[in-house]
Amino acid sequence: MLKRKKAQQTELEFISIEELVPEDHLLRKIDKAIDFTFIYDKVEHLYCPDNGRPPIDPVDLFKMLFIGYLFGIRSERQLEQEVNLNVAYRWFLGLGLRGKAPDHSTISRNRRERFAGTEIYQEIFDEIVLQAIRRKLVDGKNLYTDSTHLKANANPNKYRKRKVKKSTRSYMKELDKAVNDDRKAHGKNPLDPIERKPKDKEIKESKTDPDSGYMKRDRKPKEFCYLDHRTVDGKHSIITDVHVTPGNVHDSVPYLDRLDHQIKRFGFKVENVGLDAGYYTTHICKGLADRGIYAAMPYVGHSGRKGRLNKSHFTWDEANDCYICPQGEVLSYVTTNRDGFREYQCRQEACSNCPLLEKCTANKQKVRRMQRHVWEEYKEQVIRHRSEERGKQIYDRRKETVERSFADAKQLHGMRYAKLRGIKNVAEQCLMAAVCQNIKKIALHSARGGAGDYFWLFLRSYATKFALVRRFFGFFSLSGNFNLRPVLASG
Numbered sequence: 001m002l003k004r005k006k007a008q009q010t011e012l013e014f015i016s017i018e019e020l021v022p023e024d025h026l027l028r029k030i031d032k033a034i035d036f037t038f039i040y041d042k043v044e045h046l047y048c049p050d051n052g053r054p055p056i057d058p059v060d061l062f063k064m065l066f067i068g069y070l071f072g073i074r075s076e077r078q079l080e081q082e083v084n085l086n087v088a089y090r091w092f093l094g095l096g097l098r099g100k101a102p103d104h105s106t107i108s109r110n111r112r113e114r115f116a117g118t119e120i121y122q123e124i125f126d127e128i129v130l131q132a133i134r135r136k137l138v139d140g141k142n143l144y145t146d147s148t149h150l151k152a153n154a155n156p157n158k159y160r161k162r163k164v165k166k167s168t169r170s171y172m173k174e175l176d177k178a179v180n181d182d183r184k185a186h187g188k189n190p191l192d193p194i195e196r197k198p199k200d201k202e203i204k205e206s207k208t209d210p211d212s213g214y215m216k217r218d219r220k221p222k223e224f225c226y227l228d229h230r231t232v233d234g235k236h237s238i239i240t241d242v243h244v245t246p247g248n249v250h251d252s253v254p255y256l257d258r259l260d261h262q263i264k265r266f267g268f269k270v271e272n273v274g275l276d277a278g279y280y281t282t283h284i285c286k287g288l289a290d291r292g293i294y295a296a297m298p299y300v301g302h303s304g305r306k307g308r309l310n311k312s313h314f315t316w317d318e319a320n321d322c323y324i325c326p327q328g329e330v331l332s333y334v335t336t337n338r339d340g341f342r343e344y345q346c347r348q349e350a351c352s353n354c355p356l357l358e359k360c361t362a363n364k365q366k367v368r369r370m371q372r373h374v375w376e377e378y379k380e381q382v383i384r385h386r387s388e389e390r391g392k393q394i395y396d397r398r399k400e401t402v403e404r405s406f407a408d409a410k411q412l413h414g415m416r417y418a419k420l421r422g423i424k425n426v427a428e429q430c431l432m433a434a435v436c437q438n439i440k441k442i443a444l445h446s447a448r449g450g451a452g453d454y455f456w457l458f459l460r461s462y463a464t465k466f467a468l469v470r471r472f473f474g475f476f477s478l479s480g481n482f483n484l485r486p487v488l489a490s491g
Helices: 026-033 038-046 058-070 076-085 087-093 104-114 120-134 172-185 255-266 282-290 348-352 376-387 389-400 402-412 423-448 453-463 467-472
Strands: 142-151 159-166 199-206 213-215 223-233 239-246 272-274 294-296 315-317 322-324 330-336 341-346 369-373
Touching: 026 058, 026 087, 026 423, 038 058, 038 120, 058 076, 058 087, 058 104, 058 423, 076 087, 076 104, 120 239, 120 255, 120 423, 142 255, 142 389, 142 402, 142 423, 172 330, 199 213, 223 255, 223 402, 223 423, 239 255, 239 423, 255 282, 272 389, 282 294, 282 376, 294 376, 294 389, 330 369, 341 348, 369 376, 376 389, 389 402, 402 423
Parallel strands: 142 272, 272 294
Antiparallel strands: 142 223, 159 199, 213 223, 223 239, 315 322, 322 330, 330 341, 341 369
């Protein structure tokens, strides 16, 4: 029998907000697992102790930001509306059913005035990482680093061209010493020291967001953007470092400094790192070797014109310090230049009569020359790692850690676009998104209690040794933490 429903909006009920939030809600798990009271100590010096009106509680202010990043709410105006409407958000902020959410302008005003010029966002990020370390979710042994771009809040057609000074690399003094040592070992006179002046470089500068950089990369959109350089720990994919640069900065430039920052800040004893081809440079390979860190990177082939003989067709004879061409001729050492490259050259008589001359070189002297960096052996060592079982396992784990972390950030936490302009504001966005990803992982892991982790870690360590277990568990990776079970999922 059809009955018309009576309106119940005006009925009075005695009910607690605690009853309206499901027991398994994500915010309940976060509230139980994460201690946010440390924020009071971090911001205490930014508030006047004995004057002025009572402020909005700083913990509630940051919790409100966390809600926005956790649930992909891009606008702070919309965030205020959602908090007022959503009972779970109200419960998380301790507002009750009648409380009013802080005005959206309060967030922006604190950003522009109270927190401007401070490291509060970095300090909050570091403290969450320390909480993860105390819970044994981070060990710092295996680190994976990569970068992703965020489209800047800028019109790509509104720019000016201007010349800037291209900064010199921080390792140039070390390279100059290595060059002179190499020349001395070959009986050459050392090069006179010179002042390396920054070179002029023409760039596109956005008129709307000058801090952004115009990115030009293969298979990437050409636009003004920022780069989020992120490091993820291999144990449970907790993000351990976030660093933001303009989009025209190469991935390799900040890498070693950020690695040292993590080692110093968290006391990591890094054993292995997994990187992509963008980090395959001589100074990074040498820097990792100097730190005693095992690096796994993809093999980068030698570029050259199609049909021409490139460096891979020549054999390096380390004992005799020379290259041997496909025809068996020797390219002998000539000198070491200021850029750190040893120069090798074949005899003109041998090259002029060589049947492969047209494929080998096109210079007027008809002489093939080769270059080899003084730190080339460190790059070759990394390539050998790539073919080893240990290197394969480390590199295969990249897609489950840092690449997955970026995918979640873009898909769930609003990291496809920069919400605000200026590198400081974009750094805030990247740090807060990373904080939310970390507290989400910590909360979900804590809610599960880590039950069965030791069994799965034990199985993982032995699965790589037995082909039968490999075939049986072939549907998930045996080189890292399992993604099959919810207990180790990224959430």
